[in-house]
Amino acid sequence: RKLVGKLSTGCEEFNEMMGGGIESQSITEMYGEFGCGKTQVAHQLAVNVQLPPEQGGLGGSVVIIDTENTFRPERITQMVKGLSEKHGVEYDPEEFLKNIHVARAYNSNHQILLVDSASELANELKDSDMPVRLLIVDSLTAHFRAEYIGRGTLADRQQKLNKHLHDIQRFGDLFNSCVVVTNQVMSKPDAFFGDPTKPIGGHILGHTATFRLYIRKSKGDKRIVKLIDSPNLPDGEAIMSITTDGLSD
Ligand code: GTP
Ligand code: MG
Numbered sequence: 001r002k003l004v005g006k007l008s009t010g011c012e013e014f015n016e017m018m019g020g021g022i023e024s025q026s027i028t029e030m031y032g033e034f035g036c037g038k039t040q041v042a043h044q045l046a047v048n049v050q051l052p053p054e055q056g057g058l059g060g061s062v063v064i065i066d067t068e069n070t071f072r073p074e075r076i077t078q079m080v081k082g083l084s085e086k087h088g089v090e091y092d093p094e095e096f097l098k099n100i101h102v103a104r105a106y107n108s109n110h111q112i113l114l115v116d117s118a119s120e121l122a123n124e125l126k127d128s129d130m131p132v133r134l135l136i137v138d139s140l141t142a143h144f145r146a147e148y149i150g151r152g153t154l155a156d157r158q159q160k161l162n163k164h165l166h167d168i169q170r171f172g173d174l175f176n177s178c179v180v181v182t183n184q185v186m187s188k189p190d191a192f193f194g195d196p197t198k199p200i201g202g203h204i205l206g207h208t209a210t211f212r213l214y215i216r217k218s219k220g221d222k223r224i225v226k227l228i229d230s231p232n233l234p235d236g237e238a239i240m241s242i243t244t245d246g247l248s249d
Contacts, residue, residue: 008056032215060133082245
């Protein structure tokens with residue numbers, strides 16, 4: 001087993017709650033209502049992972065499996081500019097964008113196949129100066145939720161989702177990579193999916209995701225991130241801000 005890496009979120013409180021940062025070789029699940037900031041955190045991690053370890057990064061590149069077409073290069077550029085100011089260094093946003101490999105997933109089967117493509121790429125880059133150190137699946141569940149409707153297909157959905165999670169866990173182990181997935185909760189009770197405060201996917205995700213983060217909106221640009229049921233860390237809460245420059249305390 002390789003030494004576990006810790007990836008900084010850019011927010012001190014958040015990092016401390018996570019025991020230093022987002023861990024490699026584990027799945028971290030972020031869940032919460034629409035607009036709570038899951039995709040924003042994902043963008044920030046895609047930037048931070050490229051920094052050297054002294055600056056909270058893992059000196060690597062990132063693969064994003066984008067299922068909702070919400071990846072925004074302009075947002076990366078803003079965040080890199082924010083980082084340049086913070087560190088007093090002129091980073092080149094284009095250099096950062098080069099190390100973000102985005103794959104659009106058109107349906108759940110395609111999403112599953114893209115993990116194989118991600119593995120191929122990670123194999124190619126394994127001995128390069130930018131090995132893949134972060135895999136993001138945003139959103140993990142949206143396609144599954146849209147495609148599998150009706151009682152009869154529920155077991156089928158869970159089985160597919162479960163296998164998908166095993167594949168991405170294996171990716172994390174094999175490449176000493178962080179794996180971050182997003183999952184929405186419903187703002188209103190849903191006749192089929194039930195309890196609105198529970199993430200879609202129910203306990204299958206509950207068992208697989210090593211770190212579960214519940215994000216909710218607070219005042220203005222503030223967000224509350226809650227760590228829930230981690231096997232080796234106490235439950236906790238952290239406050240972060242989503243600003244033009246990216247995530248901060
Ligand atoms: P769903 O994917 O719909 O479930 O939502 P999400 O959790 O992914 O939310 P997302 O990360 O897209 O957060 C959207 C929120 O982030 C917005 O309402 C803004 O508050 C904030 N945000 C997004 N883009 C910017 C930006 O460019 N600048 C600033 N300051 N805030 C932004
Ligand atoms: Mg999103």
